[in-house]
Amino acid sequence: MAPFTETPIFSSKRRSPFQVSKEPDLLDGWWTSDYVFSLERRAIFSKVWVCISHRSRFTKPGDYISTKLAGFPILVILGKDHIVRAFHNVCRHRAYTVAKKEAGSSLILGCRYHGWSYDTKGNLVKAPQFDGIEGFNKAENSLFQIRACKDRAGFIHINLDAAGHLEHAPDCDDTVRFSAEHGISTDSTWLMGWYVDSGFNWKTAGANDRTGIGTNLPTANTTNMVDSIFSLFRRPRLDLGSTQTLQLTPITTVLVFPKSPIWVMLTTLPVSIEKCAIRCDVFSTTKEALDRRDEQFLRALLDSRVQDLEERYSALKGSTPTEDSSVLPLLKAHLKLERLAGTKIFPERRDDSRSTSFCRAEKVCRELDLMAKAEKSMDMVRVDSLRGDMEW
Secondary structure: OOOEEOOOOOOOOOOOOOOOOOOOOOOOOOOOOHHHHHHHHHHOOOOOOEEEEEHHHOOOOOEEEEEEEOOEEEEEEEOOOOOEEEEEOOOOOOOOOOOOOOEEEOOEEEOOOOOOEEEOOOOEEEOOOOOOOOOOOHHHHOOOEEEEEEOOOOEEEEEOOOOOOOOOOOOOHHHHHHHHHHOOOOOOEEEEEEEEEEOOOHHHHHOOOOOOOOOOOOOHHHHHHHHHHHOOOOOOOOOHHHOEEEEEOOOEEEEEOOOOOEEEEEEEEEEEOOEEEEEEEEEEOOOOOOOHHHHHHHHHHHHHHHHHHHHHHHHHOOOOOOOOOOOHHHHHHHHHHHHHHOOOOOOOOOOOOOOHHHHHHHHHHHHHHHHHHHHHHHHHHHHHHHHHOOOO
16 A cells, blocks of 8 residues: 655656766775765765655644755645645755744744745745736745655655655655554654753664675663663663664654653754754653653654664764675665766755746846835944044
């Protein structure tokens, strides 16, 4: 049974002015090369399905989250029709961020720069200074939509590839089976969430000594550290020793605690070659609130996990993974396409060509901006002159 998938916006890719040259050795720069990270943005985070959230994170129309995936600003929002959609969190006018907060609820989201406003389907509903411009079509200036689908367990997956095909849906069989065993569904309840900034390469979260990618939770160091912390206090109900995990490649891990309704999503969001932001979302299979001891336990667990990964990354910096890393074939395949094309390929890019009416309205907008700046400068001159005549 294929998951529901929103219809994507298809468009042609732009050609980069930079020609592809002989690339550095990928394995040599696996952990520290900006070149490798730039390639990962094009070959992985712009092309593969990524589990970004869960349906129970959104309870009423207008609920949204905003985040960055390897530098790409993402907006995920629940529509009035109770369908979760994803968009590039960028205004079509001047490319400013539309949703500033990490999470919130609003049926209309507006860019603060010139007041362009969008509804929960990404449609442009308000464009001050452009109203009345002959030929300007709001329907042509909606937010760029990102393909999104919800599997039967409620997990939301996105794919930034602008020219992908609907039949290439994520493989969710293992996710659905694991979720059914542990009671995870769209009826789960989101309890809380937070970010932890960290200093390691995103691939470290799945690294082992042999391949550079593999299983990751829980580690012995993490278990020992958390056990030591809570040996001094009354123990929480969550049992780390019996934790079961599901890896949703490439960046998401699900943790369940048997005999507890609590389950957790850990999403490792790459920021740069050596930095990540880990998002921890806590859910319950019931309506039961999170016990304070359990919250402290989970925060300690995440903090110790980050410390463990940072230490592991320091040790891995000088190492070279073997050819059987699961990430490497994706990078090589994309490089091959770029060599054939003779240019870098950016799968996430959309055709943002402007109509004549848009350009005419944009000219009016720029002129108004210049007038506003000139008026502000004159006001500052008047104030400075006034201050010069006063004695304080």
